[in-house]
Amino acid sequence: MTGAQAVVAGLKAEGVELVFGYPGGAALNLYDALYDSGITHILARHEQGAAHAADGYARSTGKVGVCLATSGPGATNLVTGIATANMDSVPMVFITSQVGTSLIGKDSFQEADITGITTPITKHNFLVKRPQDLMKTVKEAFYIARTGRPGPVLIDIPKDITGMEGDFTYPESINLRGYHPLFEGDPSKIEELAAAIKKAKKPMVFVGGGLRIAGAWSEFASFIEKTGIPVVSSLMGLGCFPADHELYLGMLGMHGTYTANQSVTQCDLLIGIGVRFDDRVTGLVSKFAPEALIVHMDIDPAEINKNVRTDIKILGDLKWSLPLLSQMAEPGDIAAWQKQVLAWKQERPLRFEENGDVIKPQSVVKAISDITEGSAFLVTDVGQHQMWAAQYYNSKKPRRFITSGGLGTMGYGLPAAIGAQLGNPDETVWAIAGDGGIMMNIQEIATAVEHQLPIKVVVINNQGLGMVRQWQRIFYDQRYSCSRYGTETDLAKVAEAFGAKGIKVQEPGELIPALQEANNYCGPVFIDVLVCDQENVLPMVPAGAPIDQMIGG
Amino acid sequence: MKHTLAVLVENRPGVLTHISGLISRRAFNIESITAGSTEESDMTRITLVVDVGNDDELEQIVNQLGKLVDVIKIINLTKVDSINRDLAMIKVWALPEHRSDIVDIVDIFRAKIVDVHPETMVIELTGEEDKIDALCEVLKGHGIIEIVRTGKIALSRSAIAAKDSKES
Numbered sequence: 085m086t087g088a089q090a091v092v093a094g095l096k097a098e099g100v101e102l103v104f105g106y107p108g109g110a111a112l113n114l115y116d117a118l119y120d121s122g123i124t125h126i127l128a129r130h131e132q133g134a135a136h137a138a139d140g141y142a143r144s145t146g147k148v149g150v151c152l153a154t155s156g157p158g159a160t161n162l163v164t165g166i167a168t169a170n171m172d173s174v175p176m177v178f179i180t181s182q183v184g185t186s187l188i189g190k191d192s193f194q195e196a197d198i199t200g201i202t203t204p205i206t207k208h209n210f211l212v213k214r215p216q217d218l219m220k221t222v223k224e225a226f227y228i229a230r231t232g233r234p235g236p237v238l239i240d241i242p243k244d245i246t247g248m249e250g251d252f253t254y255p256e257s258i259n260l261r262g263y264h265p266l267f268e269g270d271p272s273k274i275e276e277l278a279a280a281i282k283k284a285k286k287p288m289v290f291v292g293g294g295l296r297i298a299g300a301w302s303e304f305a306s307f308i309e310k311t312g313i314p315v316v317s318s319l320m321g322l323g324c325f326p327a328d329h330e331l332y333l334g335m336l337g338m339h340g341t342y343t344a345n346q347s348v349t350q351c352d353l354l355i356g357i358g359v360r361f362d363d364r365v366t367g368l369v370s371k372f373a374p375e376a377l378i379v380h381m382d383i384d385p386a387e388i389n390k391n392v393r394t395d396i397k398i399l400g401d402l403k404w405s406l407p408l409l410s411q412m413a414e415p416g417d418i419a420a421w422q423k424q425v426l427a428w429k430q431e432r433p434l435r436f437e438e439n440g441d442v443i444k445p446q447s448v449v450k451a452i453s454d455i456t457e458g459s460a461f462l463v464t465d466v467g468q469h470q471m472w473a474a475q476y477y478n479s480k481k482p483r484r485f486i487t488s489g490g491l492g493t494m495g496y497g498l499p500a501a502i503g504a505q506l507g508n509p510d511e512t513v514w515a516i517a518g519d520g521g522i523m524m525n526i527q528e529i530a531t532a533v534e535h536q537l538p539i540k541v542v543v544i545n546n547q548g549l550g551m552v553r554q555w556q557r558i559f560y561d562q563r564y565s566c567s568r569y570g571t572e573t574d575l576a577k578v579a580e581a582f583g584a585k586g587i588k589v590q591e592p593g594e595l596i597p598a599l600q601e602a603n604n605y606c607g608p609v610f611i612d613v614l615v616c617d618q619e620n621v622l623p624m625v626p627a628g629a630p631i632d633q634m635i636g637g
Numbered sequence: 638m639k640h641t642l643a644v645l646v647e648n649r650p651g652v653l654t655h656i657s658g659l660i661s662r663r664a665f666n667i668e669s670i671t672a673g674s675t676e677e678s679d680m681t682r683i684t685l686v687v688d689v690g691n692d693d694e695l696e697q698i699v700n701q702l703g704k705l706v707d708v709i710k711i712i713n714l715t716k717v718d719s720i721n722r723d724l725a726m727i728k729v730w731a732l733p734e735h736r737s738d739i740v741d742i743v744d745i746f747r748a749k750i751v752d753v754h755p756e757t758m759v760i761e762l763t764g765e766e767d768k769i770d771a772l773c774e775v776l777k778g779h780g781i782i783e784i785v786r787t788g789k790i791a792l793s794r795s796a797i798a799a800k801d802s803k804e805s
């Protein structure tokens with residue numbers, strides 16, 4: 085067996101069926117070993133596309149996403165994808181090939197110090213220097229990627245190591261002295277929280293991506309059913325609690341709902357569950373939930389007190405803590421508070437002005453939400469359309485709202501949708517992108533066409549970099565510096581050139597029929613929707629302001 | 638306030654860079670960092686002195702370091718009775734007429750003269766940071782040519798080895 089075959093055997097032992105990647109000189113041994121391995125390899129058109137696709141696959145299935153690339157330029161093309169996965173705690177294993185051992189450090193052809201480059205953006209990385217370490221490393225990489233707070237792990241393997249013959253056996257156990265993810269925490273802290281819940285008059289729950297990762301949404305739902313505490317979500321938490329539930333108040337933060345931001349500002353107990361209190365959520369930290377006792381439930385000890393000071397910390401897996409909490413918690417006297425938040429929800433819903441002449445971008449999202457009944461996989465790119473998707477797509481199922489939250493990576497949407505579709509072949513996958521971001525990985529339409537993936541890509545085309553223009557409109561005196569391209573591209577034709585079905589929508593009346601056509605079409609379909617370019621994402625909290633001071637809404 | 642952390646790590650290439658990178662990336666200040674082998678061949682011990690504004694910052698440093706897979710254990714030695722040492726070598730001007738003065742100073746500080754040239758001397762001192770600072774201060778009058786210091790290393794007085802202690 086060669087080193088490369090050992091790596092592939094390791095992947096099979098980890099249950100990997102599908103990998104994404106792009107070959108090259110240093111990776112030839114690995115690719116040769118893949119050839120008749122039974123593992124499906126999806127050839128992206130750019131390594132970044134492969135990385136985001138593996139990420140979309142991981143987020144939508146909960147499995148580890150695997151991505152391969154060659155040395156040097158192949159490996160560096162992964163960097164944005166790795167950083168994206170790292171910020172959103174996505175379990176992934178990246179395998180990069182490296183130049184031969186004797187060439188390392190000599191500025192050899194296609195050499196890049198990828199372990200050095202990715203140290204700050206991986207959960208862990210390895211440079212394998214001895215063939216006998218290959219299988220152990222693969223096993224450790226998968227273990228680290230998917231346990232505790234998940235994240236990307238990179239394995240860099242020199243070409244000669246993948247070529248060496250040897251007797252390889254997959255190790256049975258793992259011994260990592262410095263790595264002990266904790267599952268069970270301290271139950272007395274949960275008692276403390278139960279007591280605080282009993283006492284609270286104005287409690288709130290703030291739920292985030294950690295709940296999705298833990299897969300503890302049904303435990304969470306029982307806790308809410310029992311206590312009646314209203315819920316707000318972070319961008320990463322969308323879908324973990326059904327958007328149409330009475331106690332759901334929407335997204336919190338910069339583009340959150342009036343009700344969510346007001347409720348958190350006034351609450352007396354804030355229970356953060358699998359969240360990291362990102363600055364896009366807290367606004368001015370000193371004015372964030374100023375009246376509240378703050379509770380933080382998370383698996384990562386380093387998140388506690390990082391951004392917001394916590395009064396009660398509950399470390400451990402939510403699969404452990406939430407059932408215990410449900411058991412111990414008794415609802416307090418919160419009827420008046422419930423009434424208050426529900427009144428806000430009634431009085432101040434998210435809204436936008438409909439206008440018969442132009443298509444409003446929000447209405448595109450709303451239409452998709454209606455057509456799919458909030459149950460499709462919705463993958464977004466980054467920009468205004470992403471926030472409108474977060475606001476107007478009524479996501480009802482967990483793991484189905486897929487977006488680059490922490491890093492905010494333009495170009496993420498299309499490849500991630502490809503990954504989500506490959507991971508969920510029987511489900512409907514929609515991607516929403518802007519006319520800016522779609523250009524960043526538009527070549528991946530070719531990948532979707534090659535595999536005849538029935539993804540529905542909708543470009544909300546506001547003829548410019550909408551989110552940039554919004555900030556320029558509000559904070560830079562409408563000086564629209566470099567936020568529009570000098571040429572117009574017929575995106576539907578581009579899609580057609582790649583072999584997808586392309587549809588152009590210019591009139592309001594064409595929108596619904598086009599979306600319906602896409603919904604029924606089985607193959608990649610790409611709809612370019614021309615929308616009003618004046619629209620702002622509202623409400624909006626200016627960066628660094630308290631979250632109850634909102635523009636609009 | 639300054640804190641001295643003993644960080645036990647896997648003896649792997651790149652670990653020191655990883656640790657120093659992590660701390661500087663998160664905008665914390667490293668006062669000194671030293672690394673060396675230990676009683677176990679596959680373990681390196683890093684002594685890290687950080688200057689933090691408050692306890693939250695320290696908690697963050699310890700928590701973030703604790704996340705690194707190669708970090709086996711972190712002990713805050715500031716909180717336990719421990720012995721702290723720096724090693725310094727100081728090269729001073731030592732013309733014949735000033736030599737006996739310098740020798741007196743070296744004696745008082747229980748330092749050592751480790752090299753003598755017609756015009757210069759190299760003095761070695763191991764001790765707590767303050768003591769080394771004080772020696773440097775006194776020698777300033779004679780004209781210091783070069784100072785090199787190791788940065789702090791520290792060891793608790795307790796009978797339990799850091800690797801076996803309960804802390805994180």
Ligand SMILES: Cc1ncc(C[n+]2csc(CCOP(=O)(O)OP(=O)(O)O)c2C)c(N)n1
Pocket residue numbers: 465466467468469470492493494495517518519520521522544546548549550551552
């Ligand atoms: C890779 C990358 N480059 C730049 C940005 C900064 N950025 C954030 S939103 C945005 C505009 C996005 O425009 P578009 O894709 O057309 O979406 P819209 O905001 O119009 O919906 C830009 C440039 C980013 N998030 N990612």
